[in-house]
Amino acid sequence: MLQDMPTLTDVAKLAGVSEITVSRVVRNKGPIADATRTRVLSAIEKLGYVPNRAAGSLASSGSQLMGVLLPSLSNIVFPEVLRGIHSALASTGYQPLIGVTDYDLKTEQGIVSSLLAWQPAAIIMTGFDHTDATRRMLANSRVRVAELMDIDADPIDIAVGLSHRRAGFDAGRHLISRGYRRFGYVGHDWDADRRARLRYEGLCTALAEAGLTLEAEQRFAGPSSTIAGRDTLAAMMAKNPTIDVAVFSNDDMAVGGFFYCLTAGIAVKEKLALFGFNGLDIGQSLPMPLSTVRSNRFLIGKIAVEKLLESGERPTEKQIIDTGYEIVAGATA
Amino acid sequence: MLQDMPTLTDVAKLAGVSEITVSRVVRNKGPIADATRTRVLSAIEKLGYVPNRAAGSLASSGSQLMGVLLPSLSNIVFPEVLRGIHSALASTGYQPLIGVTDYDLKTEQGIVSSLLAWQPAAIIMTGFDHTDATRRMLANSRVRVAELMDIDADPIDIAVGLSHRRAGFDAGRHLISRGYRRFGYVGHDWDADRRARLRYEGLCTALAEAGLTLEAEQRFAGPSSTIAGRDTLAAMMAKNPTIDVAVFSNDDMAVGGFFYCLTAGIAVKEKLALFGFNGLDIGQSLPMPLSTVRSNRFLIGKIAVEKLLESGERPTEKQIIDTGYEIVAGATA
């Protein structure tokens, strides 16, 4: 696509050195006399030389690319992870090559295959659910794999995230300790969102240990959103007006729940407590800061990249990195 | 990085054909007898062959990559554009190679250079501000360039977006026609956000034509956010309690303003009207839907890709595509 861009050869001729010397200067590799380096650099400058990565990649059978698979871009959480990935990549010369799976394992498989075609240094994926074919392709390649967000299962190489089951459990314990007893759960479609389900299970376990159960439960049959949260809480309250706390599948849903309470004139916390998950900015900027669990999305992306780049080799031992979470007391519960 | 993955040659041997035939089957190019195709495909399947894109790219001096430069991932607007880009790319076999500039032109220049090194089919950028070096690199390459979001200046090849100046102007006219006269403006740092400034200028023009001026103006010295909107409106109201409408630099800021009114007990619309820009979901899910201007972020990304892929050549004529905007009456103004 570039029209006779200058090549290594052109630079080498102009600088009066061999191609490999130019190559070494460009990659900062091997010993180079200062004088030669200067000469080469000025030739590069003069010609506006830009190395051809495809050629480099072919010759070295490797690349400065990092494959990144995200389930969705609609949920703010994933752009935040991407931001963390990008921040760690920025100083390294690696570029993210991204794909979006729409929570579909077959789509994921296709994307993994096209990413692998670029011989990336590593691949970052979300979650532990993959097709057998995906696993096989990954195993046959030498690329390191990080699986993000979740650490409640066995990773391929590296897992970076938090235990959603424990987060749900701790949220439950926290709310019980604050005196809440009549629990309602407001969720979204969790066939796609395995982690929301893990949190739900953790919550139920905590309730069971305290001799409690969910008194109400309402799930929206689509992705999470503020509007879904608002309407789903409305539906639940219509059926079960006596609950004293609503636990939401995440902050988006909970913020919608807050808006519902505002409209319906329900006193938040006194009459109905609200609890979310994620610790999004929007929840914390509400007139009453949302009670929630803060996950560290940015950090997850950042650490994943750092671990992946730590060694050039596929790690011999599986590694699980817990980025933790934090109960945010807030004002709504 | 792949450990002796099978190559075209391996497939060709197994299928008993020449390499080029396999290549043609893989790329769906040129006439192939059905029998041959079947044979080749089953060989590919059997070996788990994955084409090496670097080699393909080198041989054809082109790639199925599309460079995407975004100023930021923190502002929800850009992930939405990326979503549009991705949706249009999904069916084409192209992959987005992304870079984030942090609103810095020198950073942008560096990223353009590394993107160009992959010989992408096209590059998508944001806005019209680039360094001279960036412009030169782009001009020397044969890649098509789309500049998104804005159409208030002269594009390199294609511009896709809306006139922010007109949007600001129309917002002003709209509010004047609703009877508002005492205008306040709540903004964020616009050195980075040229478009927010264009909207501001449009607004001021509309006011001037009606013989009005801004009675108050408060700008937060950082990026836009809900919290910034809340606090900046608070600061403005402390100084100028008599304004009857606050125009915000965008919806994030306006939602924060709404929260401020809630806390301060200010009757929204009766005492103080609020007006945003973007038409984000969060604004529309407020107890009172936010009055704002809807921009079509998803569409901007999608159309950019479609136009870029329309022809394989650099367009001879510059093209400006207006994706328009829409005043959303809402309930806050």
Place this chain on the structure above:
DNA sequence: CTGTTAGCGCGTTCAG
């Protein structure tokens, strides 16, 4: 419809 020939631009040897 299929095959042959000849590189694409670079990095990896291995020598000096």
Place this chain on the structure above:
DNA sequence: CTGAACGCGCTAACAG
């Protein structure tokens, strides 16, 4: 500290 030769895996251009 520098260089020569070779090949990475694929595709363009031309045959047949």
